[in-house]
Amino acid sequence: MAPLVWFKSGGPADWLFEPRDADDLADFLRDLDHAIPVMALGLGSNLIVRDGGFPGVVVRLGKAFATVEAIDATMLRCGGGASGILVSSTARDAGVAGLEFLRSIPGTVGGFVRMNGGAYGSEVKDILVEAEVVLRTGERRMLALTDLDYSYRHSGLPEGAVVIGATFRGRPGEPQAIQAEMDRISASREASQPLRSKTGGSTFKNPDGHKAWQLVDAAGCRGLTVGGAQVSEKHTNFLINTGTGTSADIEALGEEVRRRVKAKSGIDLQWEIQRVGVAK
Numbered sequence: 001m002a003p004l005v006w007f008k009s010g011g012p013a014d015w016l017f018e019p020r021d022a023d024d025l026a027d028f029l030r031d032l033d034h035a036i037p038v039m040a041l042g043l044g045s046n047l048i049v050r051d052g053g054f055p056g057v058v059v060r061l062g063k064a065f066a067t068v069e070a071i072d073a074t075m076l077r078c079g080g081g082a083s084g085i086l087v088s089s090t091a092r093d094a095g096v097a098g099l100e101f102l103r104s105i106p107g108t109v110g111g112f113v114r115m116n117g118g119a120y121g122s123e124v125k126d127i128l129v130e131a132e133v134v135l136r137t138g139e140r141r142m143l144a145l146t147d148l149d150y151s152y153r154h155s156g157l158p159e160g161a162v163v164i165g166a167t168f169r170g171r172p173g174e175p176q177a178i179q180a181e182m183d184r185i186s187a188s189r190e191a192s193q194p195l196r197s198k199t200g201g202s203t204f205k206n207p208d209g210h211k212a213w214q215l216v217d218a219a220g221c222r223g224l225t226v227g228g229a230q231v232s233e234k235h236t237n238f239l240i241n242t243g244t245g246t247s248a249d250i251e252a253l254g255e256e257v258r259r260r261v262k263a264k265s266g267i268d269l270q271w272e273i274q275r276v277g278v279a280k
Contacts, residue, residue, distance in 0.1 A: 022134065039056065039059070041059065042080075047275075048275045051248055065082070066083070074170055080163045084103055088102045091170060095174065096170040096172070099127060100185060101120045101122040104120060116150045129145065131166040132166070134164055198243070199238050203271070216257055221257045222236050239253055248280065
């Protein structure tokens with residue numbers, strides 16, 4: 001799995017399945033032994049796959065699901081494999097504002113919907129109309145915003161469900177103004193985040209009333225290392241694989257950061273990065 005995730009670490013999955021289309025995915029899941037775990041994979045940006053690998057099927061949505069189309073003056077229909085860059089750029093060209101923040105999230109629509117992805121003051125729950133999923137049974141279903149029970153970086157998406165599409169609603173806007181906002185977001189990310197490193201994005205959720213990076217910094221963790229894993233010097237809520245790091249190194253570093261923050265501030269940081277699989 002290492003080549004498929006941003007950290008470039010982790011062991012193998014038992015199976016990797018790239019469905020031809022939604023019907024192919026539905027047929028596959030319906031016929032698959034229901035005791036076998038299933039995990040959907042987007043760009044692999046907010047994910048640690050442990051070194052022993054994933055004991056089940058990884059479903060990777062390919063080009064057939066990387067589609068975005070404007071359906072009226074304020075709404076876009078997006079495939080579950082479409083990137084945030086593709087969604088925000090298509091919205092700009094269609095004159096739909098309010099989706100610019102998706103450009104800053106390194107993932108796909110399926111991951112955004114599952115995790116209530118957000119940045120720069122906006123979240124998926126602010127723009128989602130409905131999502132289409134294939135359940136573990138192979139049933140296709142449309143879920144409205146209220147069905148997903150959203151909270152901060154969490155949804156009530158059923159276990160094993162794969163998001164194959166979503167409809168987002170923005171507001172009318174001028175393409176030039178939308179582009180200017182996307183440029184502002186891109187410049188802010190470039191200045192503050194280690195974008196060219198092997199990283200997994202934001203590591204910990206922001207506790208109520210606090211910024212995770214400030215808590216990590218105050219606990220003296222900037223630059224802290226475990227094996228080949230390091231807390232970013234540039235943004236302390238990012239962990240980095242310096243080149244030789246294993247998933248065990250990265251996870252152990254995250255747990256050491258959590259321990260130090262708890263000792264310093266009394267706050268229990270919660271992982272935002274998803275950790276899956278088995279230890280080696």
